[in-house]
Amino acid sequence: MPVHHATTYAGDPAWRVTGYRTVRRLLADPRLGRTHTDPDHASRYSESMVFGRALPASPTEHDDHVQLRRLLTPAFSARRMARLRPRVQDLVDGLLDQLTAQDQPADFHQAVSFPLPVLVICELLGVPYHDRDDFRRWSDAAADMTDRQRSLDGLAALWAYMRDIVARKRREPGPDVLSELGAASDDGTGRFAPDRAAMIAAGLLFAGHETTVAAIDKGVVLLDRHPELAADPERIAGAVEEILRLPLPVPVADGPAPGLPRWANADIDVDGTTIPAGDLVVLDLQDANLDPDTFDRPAACDPGRTDGTHLTFGHGPHYCIGAPVARLELQTLFATLPRRLPGLRLAVPVDELPARTTHLTGGLAALPVRW
Known part of the structure; x- marks a missing residue:
C-alpha cells in the first residue's frame, strides 16, 4: 500500500x-498544496515556520504562483547558468585553496559546503556576502523543527533583513534577482507588494543555500564510500544525480519519516484509500527515490544510471526553480575534487558524523576530512 497513517514531527496525524509512481503523481496533483481553509487547526508537519504548517487559503493562489514562476524563471535559465559557470569554478578553486591551507583534519562543511552555495546565491540575488553570518544564523533558527519561537524569530529576522534589501534594490537596482523583485513590487498589481517580495526573497535565500549545503556534505560522504562517483569525469552529471537521489548514509534514530508536506484541498482517492480534504499528506521523496519498481538496485550508486529520474527537486508545476544552480554547484565541485584532492577521505567513521536531525534540511553539523 502506498498510503499509510503517520505521525509528524509535531505529533499531529498525517x-x-x-x-515512486504515486509520489510523482501527487506532486503534480492540484488538489494538494501548501494552503488550508483553517490553517490554525490544520495538522502541522513540524514546529518550523518554514513548511511546518499550512498557509491561509487564497483565491489567487494559482495565479500568484504562475506569475511568480514567470518572474523568477529567467534568473535560473540555461543561459544565465552558462554565464555563471566560470565564476562558480573560481569560487570552488578559491575555497579549496583555503581548505588545503588548513591543518588536517579540517571541517569540509565549514570550509566548502556552507560558503560555496552562499557565495553563489548572494551573487544571484544581490545579497552582501559579508552578512552571511547573520542570515546563516537566522536561516538555521527558521529551520528548527522543534522550537516554534526560535523558528518564528529566525524567519522574522530573515524577512526584515530582506525587506531592507528589496527596498534598497528598488532605489538602486542592479543585475540581480532582488532588483527584479523590487521592480515587480512596483507593477501596480499588488501581487508583489514590498512585504510579499521580501518574503519571497527570504525564501529564495533560505532555499538557495540550505539545501545545497546538505547535498554537498552528502556528496563528500558518498564519494568516500563510492570512489566510482569520481572515476569518470565524463559521467560527472550522472554522479551528481546519484548524490541527489541517494540518502545521507549516516545512522539516525527512528522517528517520523521525512518528506514534503502538502495539505489536501479536496478528497483524493489514492489506490483505493480516500484522503479527506484538509488532511496533511507527507510525500516521502526518499522512499520514492529508492523504489525498486523504478530503480534497478536502488541502493547502488551508479553514475551511469538511466532507469529513472529522482524526485529530489519535486515534479510538475512546483518543480524546484533553483535546481539548475544547485546542479551547477555540485557538478563543478565534484568534477574538481578528484583533480585537486585525489586523497580526500573522511577523518572519522561515518557513524560518528553529527547529523542535524532536528533541522528541516537535514545534513551534517560538521564534516571532518583529510586529504
Whole structure:
C-alpha cells in the first residue's frame, strides 16, 4: 500500500505516501498544496515556520504562483547558468585553496559546503556576502523543527533583513534577482507588494543555500564510500544525480519519516484509500527515490544510471526553480575534487558524523576530512 497513517514531527496525524509512481503523481496533483481553509487547526508537519504548517487559503493562489514562476524563471535559465559557470569554478578553486591551507583534519562543511552555495546565491540575488553570518544564523533558527519561537524569530529576522534589501534594490537596482523583485513590487498589481517580495526573497535565500549545503556534505560522504562517483569525469552529471537521489548514509534514530508536506484541498482517492480534504499528506521523496519498481538496485550508486529520474527537486508545476544552480554547484565541485584532492577521505567513521536531525534540511553539523 502506498498510503499509510503517520505521525509528524509535531505529533499531529498525517498520511504518508510512498512509492515512486504515486509520489510523482501527487506532486503534480492540484488538489494538494501548501494552503488550508483553517490553517490554525490544520495538522502541522513540524514546529518550523518554514513548511511546518499550512498557509491561509487564497483565491489567487494559482495565479500568484504562475506569475511568480514567470518572474523568477529567467534568473535560473540555461543561459544565465552558462554565464555563471566560470565564476562558480573560481569560487570552488578559491575555497579549496583555503581548505588545503588548513591543518588536517579540517571541517569540509565549514570550509566548502556552507560558503560555496552562499557565495553563489548572494551573487544571484544581490545579497552582501559579508552578512552571511547573520542570515546563516537566522536561516538555521527558521529551520528548527522543534522550537516554534526560535523558528518564528529566525524567519522574522530573515524577512526584515530582506525587506531592507528589496527596498534598497528598488532605489538602486542592479543585475540581480532582488532588483527584479523590487521592480515587480512596483507593477501596480499588488501581487508583489514590498512585504510579499521580501518574503519571497527570504525564501529564495533560505532555499538557495540550505539545501545545497546538505547535498554537498552528502556528496563528500558518498564519494568516500563510492570512489566510482569520481572515476569518470565524463559521467560527472550522472554522479551528481546519484548524490541527489541517494540518502545521507549516516545512522539516525527512528522517528517520523521525512518528506514534503502538502495539505489536501479536496478528497483524493489514492489506490483505493480516500484522503479527506484538509488532511496533511507527507510525500516521502526518499522512499520514492529508492523504489525498486523504478530503480534497478536502488541502493547502488551508479553514475551511469538511466532507469529513472529522482524526485529530489519535486515534479510538475512546483518543480524546484533553483535546481539548475544547485546542479551547477555540485557538478563543478565534484568534477574538481578528484583533480585537486585525489586523497580526500573522511577523518572519522561515518557513524560518528553529527547529523542535524532536528533541522528541516537535514545534513551534517560538521564534516571532518583529510586529504
